[in-house]
Amino acid sequence: MKNKSQPTDSGERLQKVLANAGFGSRRELERQIEAGEVSVxxxxAKLGDRVTPEDTIYIGRTKVGAWRLKKQEAQIIIYNKPEGELVTRDDPGGRPTVFSRLPKLVGSRWIAVGRLDLNTSGLMIFxxxxxxxxKLMHPSQQIEREYAVRVNGEVTSEKLQQLVNGVELDDGFARFEDIVESGGEGRNRWFHVVIMEGRNREVRRLWESVDLKVNRLKRVRFGPLFLDSSLAVGRHRELTEQELSDLLMATSAAPEPEPKKRGRGRKGKTPRNKTASRR
Structure with missing residues (x-):
């Protein structure tokens, strides 16, 4: 029988186990461990400690339930977020949240991959x-996010090129990887844009930097996953086997698959007739 007063060489690293259980990012948990806020x-606890479900773990004064430590089969779903919902577990103002529409879980909890603000709709991964x-949220993964955006104002080729070349925002340099015009006329025009990060209101702030206002914003793609018309607003679904494989490949979490036959493009990919681009 394991002596609970002694560290163990078996099990997995403490910060990895807690991150997998949804207590925060591994980096955040490492900071808490270094600050002496976690006990085993x-x-x-110390960085490098290994734990098993038999261990008694506290984060601050909160005990980590043994069921949270057991390795469980991961679940992944996509959700078509409507405007007016918050990406938070609880809102003091009583406004609707995305988590209220997700399937109820026993023994685990949903983690949102990134956020969409109150007035942004579209694809979310949980x-x-x-x-x-x-991994999906870390900038080092260089995972594309694609948005359909309707902007109001005078859109010129110079402004579009400026957004692709990059501008300096309050929190650093930012740019669109791609901009594709996709409809509209007059002062309200639609574009598809691609960014590589998920900074707060990044798409809106980029357009505002060239004196253009976003009045509709919808995420239509995250990495290899597309929001198709079959998923109604406010609904969710599990990933197909192919989608799951593609998503794991995007984070280098799966072996390289067999090469696909030529001539089979990605379903739903935005045409490449760029208004502005930078290679």
Whole structure:
């Protein structure tokens, strides 16, 4: 029988286990461990400690339930977020949240991969795998996010090129990887844009930097996953086997698949007749 007063060489690293259980990113948890806020079997935890579901773990004064430590099969779903919903578990003002529409879970919890603001709709990914969520959100993965955006104002080729070349925002340099015109006329025109990060209101702030206002914004793609017309607003669904394989490949979490036959393009990909681009 395991002696709980002694560290163990078995199990997995503490920060990985807690991240997979949805207690935060691995980096955030490492900071908490270094600050002495996590204990294992009554002793202050150290980076590198390994744990199993048999261990007694506290984060601050909160005990981590043993069921949270057991490795479970990860679940991943996509959700078509409507405007007017918050990406938070609880809103003091009583406004609707995305989590209220998701399937109820026992023994785990949904983790949102990134956020969409109150007035932005479209594709969201939710998973019970904290490590996968952190990989999908980390800038080093260079995963594309594509948005359909309607802007109001005088759109010129110079402004579009400026957005592709890049501008300096309050929190640093930002740019669109791609801009494709997709309809509209007059002062209200639609575009599809691609960014590689998910900074707060980044798409809106980029357009505002060239004196254009966003009045509709919808995420239509996250990496290899597309929002298709079969998924109604406010509804969710599980990934297909192919979507799951493509998503894991995007984070290098699966072996390289066999090469696909030529001539089979991605379903739903925006045509490449660019208004502005930078290679």
């Amino acid at each position: 079997n009554g002793k202050t 998973t019970t795998d904290g490590e996968l969520a952190n």
